[in-house]
Amino acid sequence: MRYALSSLLLIVAFSGSSQSTVDSLERVLLTAQGDQKVKTLNELFKATLNADPITAIGYTREALSLATEIDDKKGMAASYNNLGVAYKNQGALDKALEYYLISLQIYETLQNADGIASTKNNIGSIYSIKKEYGKAMKYYEESYNQFVQLNDEDRLILSMNNLGNIHNDLQLYEQALKYYTQAYQLSQKKGQAYAEPLNNIGNLYFKQGNYQKAVEYYLRAIDLGRQENNQLIVLNVLSSLGEVYARAGQFGRAQAYLDSAMTLSSQMQALYFEPNILKSLAVNYAKQGKMKEAYETMVRYDLAKEKIYGTESTRKIAQMEIALELQEKEREMETLQSEKEIKSLELKNTRMIITIAILGIGIVLGALNIFYSKRKTIARK
Numbered sequence: 001m002r003y004a005l006s007s008l009l010l011i012v013a014f015s016g017s018s019q020s021t022v023d024s025l026e027r028v029l030l031t032a033q034g035d036q037k038v039k040t041l042n043e044l045f046k047a048t049l050n051a052d053p054i055t056a057i058g059y060t061r062e063a064l065s066l067a068t069e070i071d072d073k074k075g076m077a078a079s080y081n082n083l084g085v086a087y088k089n090q091g092a093l094d095k096a097l098e099y100y101l102i103s104l105q106i107y108e109t110l111q112n113a114d115g116i117a118s119t120k121n122n123i124g125s126i127y128s129i130k131k132e133y134g135k136a137m138k139y140y141e142e143s144y145n146q147f148v149q150l151n152d153e154d155r156l157i158l159s160m161n162n163l164g165n166i167h168n169d170l171q172l173y174e175q176a177l178k179y180y181t182q183a184y185q186l187s188q189k190k191g192q193a194y195a196e197p198l199n200n201i202g203n204l205y206f207k208q209g210n211y212q213k214a215v216e217y218y219l220r221a222i223d224l225g226r227q228e229n230n231q232l233i234v235l236n237v238l239s240s241l242g243e244v245y246a247r248a249g250q251f252g253r254a255q256a257y258l259d260s261a262m263t264l265s266s267q268m269q270a271l272y273f274e275p276n277i278l279k280s281l282a283v284n285y286a287k288q289g290k291m292k293e294a295y296e297t298m299v300r301y302d303l304a305k306e307k308i309y310g311t312e313s314t315r316k317i318a319q320m321e322i323a324l325e326l327q328e329k330e331r332e333m334e335t336l337q338s339e340k341e342i343k344s345l346e347l348k349n350t351r352m353i354i355t356i357a358i359l360g361i362g363i364v365l366g367a368l369n370i371f372y373s374k375r376k377t378i379a380r381k
Contacts, residue, residue: 038075117146195224
């Protein structure tokens with residue numbers, strides 16, 4: 001499986017920034033105060049994310065700390081969103097989702113349309129990776145519609161790319177290709193071609209067994225990624241090239257690309273990519289009859305996959321989603337005109353609270369049942 005390059009990286013930073021941009025922001029940081037300093041730190045996160053993610057995380061953590069101290073709500077929302085991006089790239093999907101939901105809650109309170117649209121896009125990308133396509137499509141479409149209203153062409157490019165990804169995942173290839181092509185053509189029209197749609201078109205051709213076409217688009221994507229100094233794009237395409245050459249029986253080339261991808265993933269701590277790279281390496285070994293290396297690599301693959309996709313605590317995420325739903329219902333109640341409508345909505349909220357309470361009682365009873373069962377077992381011993 002190749003990873004479709006998604007939007008969330010681009011919502012935060014459209015392309016790799018030059019060192020001169022970073023130097024300029026560092027100079028601004030020396031004298032910046034208050035919310036301006038928070039904004040500059042988050043801009044530094046954007047400027048360094050793709051080339052140096054470790055440094056980028058440091059900037060946005062400092063931004064969050066300062067924003068919290070001075071009660072800069074917008075700065076807090078931006079910082080939480082950035083942390084979500086960083087954790088997603090490291091493979092901590094539930095943690096990333098938790099940060100995105102916090103960010104969305106703040107942006108909803110501020111009624112910040114741009115922030116709401118961007119964060120919904122990023123939430124959609126997490127659900128897409130987790131294969132919860134219904135939720136992913138909901139957030140992607142809401143994000144896309146808001147970008148249309150904002151007339152934000154840059155973000156529309158990214159949103160179309162993501163809609164292409166989810167149609168690709170659902171094997172609706174013709175519709176996916178349409179979205180990718182539109183995204184790339186719009187980026188060209190704006191004078192800055194994006195690598196992400198090219199990579200994803202390569203993935204489409206790979207799925208269809210057209211390896212020559214896939215390689216053509218991958219090479220175009222990696223060239224653009226290097227021009228932009230976007231290491232995450234380079235990493236993704238290196239992995240894809242390794243996989244396609246392994247499928248084509250060119251094992252030496254495949255090994256070289258996959259080894260490069262693994263090295264870059266480790267350097268960037270982009271753990272999200274490692275399971276795919278390791279699986280491709282194992283397949284490449286197996287096809288050459290190197291079964292010992294294949295087995296050892298599959299063990300590493302299982303560990304890496306479990307680390308990312310294994311059972312993580314979802315309690316906080318569920319709580320955040322419920323809080324957002326209740327927040328939306330409160331806003332609905334404020335705009336309702338008649339008492340009848342208000343009473344109807346209050347009844348729905350009451351039912352929701354009762355349902356949650358019943359579920360809570362069920363969980364407590366289940367826990368008590370387990371506890372007493374264990375005590376009986378111990379007593380028998």
